[in-house]
Amino acid sequence: MQDIYVYFENGLFLKGKSFGADGTHIGEVVFNTSMTGYQEIITDPSYAGQFIVFSMPEIGIVGSNTDDMESKKAFCKGLITRHYNKSYSNFRSQESLAKFLKSQNILGITHIDTRSLIKTIRNNGSMMMIASTSICTSKDLKRQLSQSKQIQEINLIPEVSTKTNYVHQNSVFDFNNFKYGSPPKITKKIIAVDFGAKRNILNELVAVGLEPEVIPHNFQANTIVQKYKSGEIKGVFLSNGPGDPLMLKDEVTQIKLLIEAKIPIFGICLGHQLLSIAHGYKTHKLKFGHHGGNHPVKNLQTHTIQITSQNHNYSIPEEIEQIAQITHRNLFDGTIEGIKYKNSPIFSVQYHPEASPGPKESANLFKQFADML
Known part of the structure; x- marks a missing residue:
């Protein structure tokens, strides 16, 4: 060396x-x-x-x-x-x-x-x-x-996002047989906007009976709205991704149109942050962020503690409580880890329920999304 x-x-x-x-x-x-x-x-x-x-x-x-x-x-x-x-x-x-x-x-x-x-x-x-x-x-x-x-001056999303649309069909990895499991019967089609989506997020969506069509970050909301109104898709997923969410002004503009159309939306990590910005509540940078697989998060609805996998440098503000119910909090620093918007079929989490690596105990959020659809 x-x-x-x-x-x-x-x-x-x-x-x-x-x-x-x-x-x-x-x-x-x-x-x-x-x-x-x-x-x-x-x-x-x-x-x-x-x-x-x-x-x-x-x-x-x-x-x-x-x-x-x-x-x-x-x-x-x-x-x-x-x-x-x-x-x-x-x-x-x-x-x-x-x-x-x-x-x-x-x-x-x-x-x-x-x-x-x-x-x-x-x-x-x-x-x-x-x-x-x-x-x-x-x-x-x-x-x-x-x-x-x-790094906050660099837009990293075009580098990590898919360039073309595709349908993801793999389900979660079967560690007993060391191969990807067969997907269950598909019940609903959704759009998954790729800001840098981890593969296991898409696997978990398939595992609960959803068929995600993965599209690039520079999407046009009008096309998605038309597909939703025609019944072709049932909802939208906004993925994780790198960098400062405040840089993504074009993406936020399109997300606002999805919100106005009352489309059911689930966001993880960057998707969670972009939904906050689209609702008018800007994110702020944490001192050293949350990166690891041992972060305790309290579910404020069930009063249970989940150990979570996390990877983010930004957080949404407390003021969002004016329009959303805070559903999860980080027990290390008290920051918001999950919210459910009061007047919209939208919810999001800051942590990674798909893990890989990390604890899998929050994977029920994907079923929650499928049930909401």
């Missing part, structure tokens, strides 16, 4: 070892607290433009395989770990994590004190960083980083 040099916008300069692609990448650094599922995390499109610091110190043990891909490719800039395991051992493995990262042009950085780095991010908040296998001085790295855009 060759040397790799890392510089953060707060002035921190580190030297590690590279086990992924060569080159120089710039992005925002966040930390993830999940203990398993590194390939699903790396291939989550919501990490586009970001470096992922794993709190789990050992990475690479189970290699990688095509079944654990959550999108067609990986969109993150790189990953940072305490120790990379060159030797991998799992009967599902097809290649090493290092080989996978190189094929995806993603930096792999190891021999870093991730405990100290995560404390720095926790105290200073998410920040921009640069990592390079060819630039070795802090001065040169700082200069190149200072000339780059902040």
Whole structure:
């Protein structure tokens, strides 16, 4: 493994070892607290433009395989770990994590004190960083980083969204037989707007009897409204995705038209945030966001606690309570995790009920959407 040099916008300069692609990448650094599922995390499109610091110190043990891909490719800039395991051992493995990262042009950085780095991010908040296998001085790295855009200035959605319409037909992965399960009888067709949708979200929609037609982010609401009025579709799903939702002005304009048409809508993560903005309530950025598979969320309707998978840097404001019922709250920081709009057939959650990786105990929300339709 060759040397790799890392510089953060707060002035921190580190030297590690590279086990992924060569080159120089710039992005925002966040930390993830999940203990398993590194390939699903790396291939989550919501990490586009970001470096992922794993709190789990050992990475690479189970290699990688095509079944654990959550999108067609990986969109993150790189990953940072305490120790990379060159030797991998799992009967599902097809290649090493290092080989996978190189094929995806993603930096792999190891021999870093991730405990100290995560404390720095926790105290200073998410920040921009640069990592390079060819630039070795802090001065040169700082200069190149200072000339780059902040992540909130970059529209990442066109990169991760589908370019053409398609119908998703796979159901959830059957871990008993290690293959995708047969989809149940389709009862209702829906539109799924792809802002960077994870594959398992679409799988979960199919698993409850829905047939999602996946469409690009730059959709025209009038076409969807016509399909809804004709009975061709029964509702709309708004997916997760990367970046600052306030940048997506055209998408918000189209979502407003869907709201006005009283179409049933379910939103997850970015979709949840865009629905808030479309209703007139702007999002704000959290200090270091929620990234991991161990976040406790309270269901305020059932008074039960769910352990959830999360990946977001933004949150909707408390003022939305004027038009929506708050249904879920994060027990770490009290932020809103779910709402149901009072005068519309619309509900949304900030966390990821489809998991992959993470707990599956919130998957009933997909059935809730199907029942509402």
